[in-house]
Amino acid sequence: MTNKIATRVVVASNRSEPLLGSGGGGKAEVDRVWKWGSDNLLPNALSLLARRSVAHRRIINDKADYIAGKGVIYDDGIPQLSHLATCANGDGESLRSVLSRLAMDMAMFGNAFMEVVTDARHSFLSFYQIDASKCRLAEDSKHVVVHHDWSAYRAAEATTLALYPEFSEAADGTLRTVVHYKSYEPMFSHYGVAPYIAGLDAAAIVYKTDHWNISRIDNAFQLSGVMMLDNAVDSEQEADRIVRIAEEKFAGNPGQVLFVLRGESENDNSRFIPINTSSDGDWQRLHTQAESDLVVAHSWFRSLSGLDYASGFSTERILNEYEVALNTVILPQQAELMEPLRAIIRMVLGVDASSLEIVNRPPTRSKPGYMRIWEARKADGLDYDEHSPEQQRFLAEISKT
DSSP, X not given: OOSSOOSOOOOOOSSEEEOSXXXXXXXXXXXXXXXXXXXXXXXXXXXXXXXXXXXXXXXXXXHHHHHHTTOEEOOTTOHHHHHHHHOOSTTOOOHHHHHHHHHHHHHHHSEEEEEEEEOTXXXXXXXXXXXXXXXXXXXXXXXXXXXXXXXXXXXXXXXXXXXXXXXXXXXXXXXXEEEEEEOOOTTXXXXXXXXXXXXXXXXXXXXXXXXXXXXXXXXXXXXXXXXXXXXXOSSHHHHHHHHHHHHHHXXXXXXXXXXXXXXXXXXXXXXXXXXXXXXXXXXXXXXXXXXXXXXXXXXXXXXXXXXXXXXXXXHHHHHHHHHHHIIIIIHHHHHHHHHHHXXXXXXXXXXXXXXXXXXXXXXXXXXXTTOOHHHHHHHXXXXXXXXXXXXXXXXXXXXXX
């Protein structure tokens, strides 16, 4: 798929793409990569589609935000976890910021890449998100090749990194590896597939119907029709010149005009013959249907992406759909992101990272924030003990935040 919005997409390819040489990130010589898309530029097309289709972009943003959560919790007795949570890398990014970008890549591409940096003594550990559109898997399936623009590849500008669990030594003496997250899809061994793959046509329709409306406004809602012009011309070049002048004045898209140039007569019979259509309703229904299909393709929910606010704000519906999304989409994605991260922390720093968890909060509250835990349980008809030691400890933890 190229950078144009299209309705046909070749998602991935099992062919490998030859490179001119290897980058300078690792020791291994890598001269071929597995193509990501028929032209190795599928991420570019998916990025462009996400920037043009309004509902599609909103769903991607919301999914990434919910999956990244509101921060992380950890065992306060392990200072290494506290440091990683607040400063996950040399750029000073928090762990939540790194997770947010990984979640965005997963939602947009079905693939995400995280670089892990340490040294031979395991004296430090850093996590960086790498823009997934810049990554390709080497044919040996043991390395990742990173380049800033795959449409104009240059070997001298590429970097080769080992694929986790292998580490490669960089020029600065650090040890580096890349964790490749990918959505499972049968028949695709090297790259994951975007979760909304069945909704590519719907996303394109949403973009094109919006673009059609913009064209109507630019054309002042001019009707389509046939412009009959009476004008004598001596050559085709002169006819083309007259038509171009008329197009600049009258033509638009929509509001397309067919120009017919006739021989000049005694009376000027130039006139515009409109072609009346009543397709506005069809376009609106098409746009609405495409939005609904897109939500389904994303395995997401309308109320969590603001698509139903015009019909009323229902707190109960939002909370119900959030609970379903939490258990079917959010928690599984969080587990996928956190499992290798915990394993790396355990391996490099030698500490138990099982307490490292993402904090999830619903987008709205069904109960007042000032209620105590036992009051909320009582309101829900559940067993409660206002003097429970467990509840008191929980209240103490809440008060700290």
